[in-house]
Amino acid sequence: MGISTAAAIALTAALFIPIFPSTAVKADGNLIAALDPPPKSPTVGLCASVIMPAGFPCSQNTGNSRFKNTSTQTKDGYVLGLQRVSSPSVIVGQKSSPVLLIHGLFMAGDAWFMDSANQSLGFILATQGFDVWVGNVRGTRWSHGHVSLSEKDKDFWDWSWQELALYDLGEMIRYVYSVTNSKVFVVGHSQGTIMSLAALTQPDIATMVEATALLCPISYLEHITAPFVLRLVKMHLDEVIVAMGIHELNFKSDMGTRIMDMMCDGHLECGDLLNSITGENCCFNSSRIDFYLEFEPHPTSSKNLRHLFQMIRKGTFAMYDYGTWKNLIYYSQIKPPAFDLSSIPSSLPIWMGYGGKDALADVSDVQHTLKELPLKPDLLYLENYGHIDFLLSVKSKEDVYDSMLAFFSSHVGTSSSSSY
Numbered sequence: 001m002g003i004s005t006a007a008a009i010a011l012t013a014a015l016f017i018p019i020f021p022s023t024a025v026k027a028d029g030n031l032i033a034a035l036d037p038p039p040k041s042p043t044v045g046l047c048a049s050v051i052m053p054a055g056f057p058c059s060q061n062t063g064n065s066r067f068k069n070t071s072t073q074t075k076d077g078y079v080l081g082l083q084r085v086s087s088p089s090v091i092v093g094q095k096s097s098p099v100l101l102i103h104g105l106f107m108a109g110d111a112w113f114m115d116s117a118n119q120s121l122g123f124i125l126a127t128q129g130f131d132v133w134v135g136n137v138r139g140t141r142w143s144h145g146h147v148s149l150s151e152k153d154k155d156f157w158d159w160s161w162q163e164l165a166l167y168d169l170g171e172m173i174r175y176v177y178s179v180t181n182s183k184v185f186v187v188g189h190s191q192g193t194i195m196s197l198a199a200l201t202q203p204d205i206a207t208m209v210e211a212t213a214l215l216c217p218i219s220y221l222e223h224i225t226a227p228f229v230l231r232l233v234k235m236h237l238d239e240v241i242v243a244m245g246i247h248e249l250n251f252k253s254d255m256g257t258r259i260m261d262m263m264c265d266g267h268l269e270c271g272d273l274l275n276s277i278t279g280e281n282c283c284f285n286s287s288r289i290d291f292y293l294e295f296e297p298h299p300t301s302s303k304n305l306r307h308l309f310q311m312i313r314k315g316t317f318a319m320y321d322y323g324t325w326k327n328l329i330y331y332s333q334i335k336p337p338a339f340d341l342s343s344i345p346s347s348l349p350i351w352m353g354y355g356g357k358d359a360l361a362d363v364s365d366v367q368h369t370l371k372e373l374p375l376k377p378d379l380l381y382l383e384n385y386g387h388i389d390f391l392l393s394v395k396s397k398e399d400v401y402d403s404m405l406a407f408f409s410s411h412v413g414t415s416s417s418s419s420y
């Protein structure tokens with residue numbers, strides 16, 4: 001087996017559909033320990049656990065009002081976590097451009113800082129002089145709950161990527177824009193690209209964005225090839241868990257591991273989960289898996305999984321489908337409204353990095369996205385890259401980020417005289 005079960009678990013955790021077969025866990029005592037929630041991280045915070053130890057200045061909100069300047073509250077009451085990272089060597093007199101990083105499903109802001117300072121995008125952008133803002137969506141361990149709901153409330157988990165895009169990302173962009181008084185570069189990975197593309201269809205959000213870089217861009221999920229994901233879709237896992245009364249999907253919980261037991265029982269592809277979920281990854285460092293597992297996976301909502309599965313089933317890039325009658329109530333139409341990619345401003349520069357081995361952001365779905373965008377993005381295609389490589393490849397700087405940085409450099413400040 002080219003990639004160990006442990007690797008499969010870490011990567012799955014990190015990305016799209018998490019898998020924790022207890023058989024794999026039992027086979028490796030270390031994993032049991034690694035699956036326990038890290039005891040200190042929720043209180044210590046992302047800055048103190050990975051960013052400052054690497055020598056980078058970092059500030060973050062703690063969820064209390066004293067630090068309101070780095071906290072964002074969505075219009076539906078969630079208090080998000082935002083960290084701000086700068087270069088260890090102060091660049092005097094240089095105004096740095098703000099860049100907001102938006103992570104994927106089952107991940108959080110830590111995703112951008114998992115490897116060394118010259119491998120991880122968060123560190124690289126700070127070193128290059130960018131004013132780096134690290135987003136963490138509702139429900140992740142770096143966000144700060146809700147003004148009135150507790151995580152134990154069913155209603156706390158009543159959202160999908162639609163709210164993450166229109167409320168969380170919209171609010172983070174607005175916040176960074178207002179604090180820095182500058183248009184914001186936005187970088188997304190995986191679900192972070194779904195959120196970015198959906199948010200950018202909204203003129204009031206797009207107008208605050210300088211340019212965007214999308215790693216493993218997804219708007220359509222019609223052609224995903226990942227066999228394990230397709231099986232979960234076919235067996236309606238999304239509906240099953242809601243019927244079981246599970247509204248929070250947390251694979252660091254007992255319930256989470258039990259669900260994975262159920263999903264994997266007797267199924268061959270669980271022996272090679274990584275490949276059956278993300279596609280083959282060429283270039284990540286498998287000896288760092290225990291470290292990744294200290295952070296991933298973060299929780300998300302069952303409703304979010306259901307929305308993603310709707311996209312796979314229907315081939316649409318649309319709002320959450322409540323079913324005919326409820327759609328009439330929520331949307332005044334039978335079908336949920338689609339996000340219209342052609343309404344993204346044609347003056348907004350877009351860069352995309354995608355891989356030939358990515359089983360989630362499939363090349364034909366990327367082509368579909370490209371066809372609907374009003375402007376041809378700058379494209380980087382890496383034939384041997386899978387879904388995880390864009391984040392964790394040991395060579396991602398040379399292979400991916402240098403191209404993204406060149407794109408950003410060519411657009412720094414260019415929008416000041418243009419208007420949407």
Ligand SMILES: *[C@@H]1O[C@H](CO)[C@@H](O)[C@H](O)[C@H]1NC(C)=O
Nearest residue numbers: 059060066067068069070084
């Ligand atoms: C936010 O406010 C706190 C307290 O006033 C301050 O210590 C911190 O540096 C501020 N952070 C930013 C990013 O402005």
Ligand SMILES: *[C@@H]1O[C@H](CO)[C@@H](O)[C@H](O)[C@H]1NC(C)=O
Nearest residue numbers: 116117118119394395397398
């Ligand atoms: C990354 O940085 C470390 C120390 O900061 C250095 O030893 C190493 O050679 C660097 N690697 C690359 C590929 O530049």
Ligand SMILES: *[C@@H]1O[C@H](CO)[C@@H](O)[C@H](O)[C@H]1NC(C)=O
Nearest residue numbers: 115116119285286287288394
């Ligand atoms: C892989 O991870 C190990 C453990 O953290 C580290 O010592 C090694 O330098 C990493 N290799 C590369 C190529 O980054």
